[in-house]
Amino acid sequence: MNNLQKIGGIAALFEAAIYIAAFVFFGAFWDYPSSAGDAQKFIFLTNNQLILSIVNLTMYVVFGLFLAILVLALHQRMKTKAPALSQLASVFGIIWVGLVIASGMIANIGLAAVIDLSTSNIEQAKTLLVVVNTIVEGLGGGNEVVGGLWVLLLSIAGLKINELPKLLHYLGLFIGSVGILTIYPAEILTEIFGLGQIIWFSWLGVAMLKTPQN
Template sequence: MSNLQKTGGIAALIEAIIYVSAFVFFGAFWSSPGGGDAAQQFAFLAENKTVLSIVNLVMYVLFGIVLAVLVLALHERLKKGAPTLSSLAAVFGVVWVGLVIASGMIANIGLGAAIDLATTEPKQAMTMWRTVYTVVEGLGGGNEVVGGLWVLLISIAALQSQALPKAFNVVGLFVGSVGVLTVYPADVLTEIFGVSQIVWFSWLGVTLLKSNET
């Protein structure tokens, strides 16, 4: 139990680091030629395919793998004081893991297929890429309902069981609620959820590591 909580704390901190890295990468280093034609855009994607593939692996696949560890750690921590809510939260956590990992794999496979098609049919390739992007956004990029429900249920279960600090749980209620609200397609909600999750994951990681020491 103690080792699992320590591992969960490390996992939570890794999730926060992945979030920060994604914001920094797309905010400071990634500048695709949005105004160019299909051929120019795919030339840019082909030139940066390796970098983008690695980013997708980290941002989605690695995030999902680490999240699985955290879901298990939190379930173990909360199941004694709030068994039903903890189990329900774990279900949504596992679903979120699957959606996030699937998003990363679809993004990378779709990227490669679109780049290959672009050598002969750039317009069709652009249609394919936009379709892939829409699927990825729907599964885990722009829609955070499942992740929001997981955070929300974790927070309610932790309040019931008093297994995590009350102030942290109040923040979790806000983070989870914003995640659920991303069912409405507004970029600002997704951004608020992402930024607030950095705070939530960081706080959770420190809390789990400190409780493990105690």
């Protein structure tokens, strides 16, 4: 059990690290030519397909794998004292795992299809790119309702059974609520959720590594 908690804590720290890496990459290194013509945009995507595919793999698929470990570890930690809340939270956690991993696979397969199609029909490639981006955003890129519910329910359970720091759970209540609010497509809400998750995952990881299970 203690080993699972340590592994879960490490997984939480990796989640935070992936969030940070994604923010840094898209904020400082990704220079997508939004104002350029369609041909230039597809040339840019073609030239950067490998790095973008690696980034998608990391921030969706790898993130999802670490998330699965964390969901299991937190369920094991809380299931005895808060069985109903822990089980319900785990349901949303596992659903989030599936959505995040699916987003990454669709993003990379879709990117390859768009680039291939752009060599013969740019207009159709533009349409396909919009479709792929919409699906990815709907599943896990711009809609954090499921993840928000997971964090919110975990925080409620943690406060109820006095497991892990209270301030961490109060932060979780806020972040989980913001995640649920992303059902309304406002970029600021998604950004608050993402930045808040960096703090929450980091704090959670340290707490799981340092705090023995009650």
